[in-house]
Amino acid sequence: MLVIGIAGGSGSGKTTVVKALSEKLSEKVVVIPQDSYYKDSSNLTEEEKRNHNFDHPDAIDFELLTSHLKDLKDGKTIEQPVYSYITCSRSKTETITVEPAEVIIIEGILIFTHPELRKQLDIKIFVDADDDDRLMRVMARDIIERGKTVDWVIERYSRTVKPMYLQFIEPSKRYADIIIPQGGHNKVAIDVISATIEKALTNN
Secondary structure, three states: OEEEEEEOOOOOOHHHHHHHHHHHHHHHEEEEEHHHHEOOOOOOOHHHHHHOOOOOHHHEOHHHHHHHHHHHHOOOOEEEEEEEOOOOEEEEEEEEEEOOOOEEEEEOOOHHHOHHHHHOOOEEEEEOOOHHHHHHHHHHHHHHOOOOOHHHHHHHHHHHHHHHHHHHHHHHHHHOOEEEOOHHHOHHHHHHHHHHHHHHHHHO
């Protein structure tokens, strides 16, 4: 079993890299998104939710994430939380059943900031992209998928996304074994990583 961490700023192309690797490795892969492990914030007022900092490590339930990863590595099935960005809440009735696989991919902006989680990763990949490209992708995603306004996205980017990237995410790049420039469009890097994973699985 191989555990791969894929980190990078919001809009860097992490999802594209994960999708490409998943397609190449097909049934051997299970993906665990950090975003499923946001702490429940349903008790906050609408104003507090608007001002909530989702880009700070404290927003993530790392205790549950590391526990679930350990269970998967031990061959156990987990019940992954279901989190809604719309209501800022974790579902109390619904979970996603995840079974162990040959390759476990943990994907998220803050996964390299947590020492215990880092120790559980066999390969650490950081997806790098220009700030302008990341902002455009974040805007497109938040407006189309999450129903936000342009003003909301820009205000949030200035207030939390960019400062947290500079404070936590960008510095965590130093823990990476592999850095992919040009985000998810770097097909050469994805091919090389896929070949490395296949070789590692064969040697296990």
